[in-house]
Amino acid sequence: MTMVSESIVKDMSLAPSGHLKIDWVKEHMPVLNRIRERFEKEKPFAGLKVAISLHLEAKTAYLAKVIQAGGAEVTITGSNPLSTQDDVCAALVEDGIRVFAKYNPAPAEYKEHLIKTLETRPDLIIDDGGDLVTILHSERRDLLAQIRGGAEETTTGILRLKALEKEGKLEFPMVAVNDAFCKYLFDNRYGTGQSVWDGINRTTNLVVAGKTVVVVGYGWCGKGVAMRAKGLGAKVIVTEVDAIKAVEAYMDGFEVMPMSEAAKHGDYFVTVTGNRDVIRKEHFEVMKDGAILSNAGHFDVEVNKVELEALSKSKRTVRKDIEEFVMTDGRKLYLLAEGRLVNLAAGDGHPAEIMDMTFALQAVSLEYVNKNYQSIGKRVLNVPYELDEMVARYKLEALGIGIDKLTEEQKAYLDSWVE
Known part of the structure; x- marks a missing residue:
C-alpha cells in the first residue's frame, strides 16, 4: 500500500471506473501491447525511476503501465489541470504507480504535483509541454544530476527545448517525439x-x-x-x-x-x-x-x-x-x-488507436535514450527512423495489411548512379 500512502489523488473509491477505462483502451492499442510483451521479457528499465507528465487519462495510464512492465518505478502527474481523470488516477495507484494529480487543482497545487513528481529523483522523464524540463532547469536544478534524458510529446515542448539547446543550457538529451512521422502524420492530423x-x-x-x-x-x-x-x-x-x-x-x-x-x-x-x-x-x-x-x-x-x-x-x-x-x-x-x-x-482526447502509435514511440524513444544517453550529448534529437518505421510496421501488421518489399536488384538500382 506504499503507493496509496505516497500518492495524491482525489478518491481511491473511483478506481473501478478507472480500471474499466484502461482495460478498454488496452484492447485498442495493439502496437503498445506488442512493445509491452517485449518489455516484460527484457526489462529495459529495471532498477530505474521514470517520471511522466502527460494528459492523465486512460491512454496515458496504459503507457505508464507499459513502462512499468519494463521494470521501472513509475511516477506520473498531469500536464493540464482540466484533462486529468480522477478515476484513472486511482486505478493507477492500485496498480502500483505513484500518482500526484487531481482534476482541476488550484495553480499552486498543480505546480506542487509537478515538483513532487520530480522529487522522486527519476532517471528518465516523459514530458508534455516542457513543464518538467523547465522546473529542472530553473528552480529545482538540485534534481538534475540523476537525469539521463527523456522524450517530449508536443510542439510547444519542443520549442522550449530548442530554446534551451540554442542557449547552451540543456542539461540532458531529449527526443522530439512530436517530430516523428508516426506522431505528426497521424496523431497531430x-x-x-x-x-x-x-x-x-x-x-x-x-x-x-x-x-x-x-x-x-x-x-x-x-x-x-x-x-x-x-x-x-x-x-x-x-x-x-x-x-x-x-x-x-x-x-x-x-x-x-x-x-x-x-x-x-x-x-x-x-x-x-x-x-x-x-x-x-x-x-x-x-x-x-x-x-x-x-x-x-x-x-x-x-x-x-x-x-x-x-x-x-x-x-x-x-x-x-x-x-x-x-x-x-x-x-x-x-x-x-x-x-x-x-x-x-472538454473531451477524452485522441482516439486510442491514434495514441497507440504515439505512445509506442514514447516507450521505444525512452528505451533508446536510456541505452545511448552517454553518447548522445545534451541536445534535442529526432526519433531514429528505424523506430518510426518499426511502429508503422507494427501498426500495419495489427491491421492485417501487407506491403511490398524491394528486390535485391531494385535496391542495387536505387544505390547506383548509372542506369
Whole structure:
C-alpha cells in the first residue's frame, strides 16, 4: 500500500471506473501491447525511476503501465489541470504507480504535483509541454544530476527545448517525439482533427454544417482540424503567418486571410499555433454575436482571456465548459474549456488507436535514450527512423495489411548512379 500512502489523488473509491477505462483502451492499442510483451521479457528499465507528465487519462495510464512492465518505478502527474481523470488516477495507484494529480487543482497545487513528481529523483522523464524540463532547469536544478534524458510529446515542448539547446543550457538529451512521422502524420492530423470536434460538439451540441470555421494555424494539427470541419459541412477559413503553409491551405481548398478579416466571419474559432495572443482585443471587437472560441494548443494563452474579460460587461458559465462573455454592445462571445485544450479539457482526447502509435514511440524513444544517453550529448534529437518505421510496421501488421518489399536488384538500382 506504499503507493496509496505516497500518492495524491482525489478518491481511491473511483478506481473501478478507472480500471474499466484502461482495460478498454488496452484492447485498442495493439502496437503498445506488442512493445509491452517485449518489455516484460527484457526489462529495459529495471532498477530505474521514470517520471511522466502527460494528459492523465486512460491512454496515458496504459503507457505508464507499459513502462512499468519494463521494470521501472513509475511516477506520473498531469500536464493540464482540466484533462486529468480522477478515476484513472486511482486505478493507477492500485496498480502500483505513484500518482500526484487531481482534476482541476488550484495553480499552486498543480505546480506542487509537478515538483513532487520530480522529487522522486527519476532517471528518465516523459514530458508534455516542457513543464518538467523547465522546473529542472530553473528552480529545482538540485534534481538534475540523476537525469539521463527523456522524450517530449508536443510542439510547444519542443520549442522550449530548442530554446534551451540554442542557449547552451540543456542539461540532458531529449527526443522530439512530436517530430516523428508516426506522431505528426497521424496523431497531430487525424487525432487532433477528430478529438477537437468531438470536444466542441459534445460541449456545444450545435450544428457545424453551414457554419464558418476559422482555423488559426495550418500546421499538422491545423490541417486535421480544417479537414474535419470541411467533412462536417463547414466553410473553412485559415489564418497563417507562414507563407508556404498559407499557399498549402489555399491549394487544399480553404480561404486564407488575416485574422483581422477572418474575425468578422467566423462562427467557430479553433487556435492551433503554439503561440500566444493569436486571438485578441481587436479581433473580439469585430466578431459576430454568438461566436464560439476554442483552443487546441498546449497552453491557454492563444485566446487572450484577459482582454476578452476586459471587453465584457458580464461573464457567466452557461453550460459545462462554456463561458459566456457579454460585450458592452450586447454581443455574446463564448469560450470553451477556459481556453485550454478543448479536445482534452472538454473531451477524452485522441482516439486510442491514434495514441497507440504515439505512445509506442514514447516507450521505444525512452528505451533508446536510456541505452545511448552517454553518447548522445545534451541536445534535442529526432526519433531514429528505424523506430518510426518499426511502429508503422507494427501498426500495419495489427491491421492485417501487407506491403511490398524491394528486390535485391531494385535496391542495387536505387544505390547506383548509372542506369
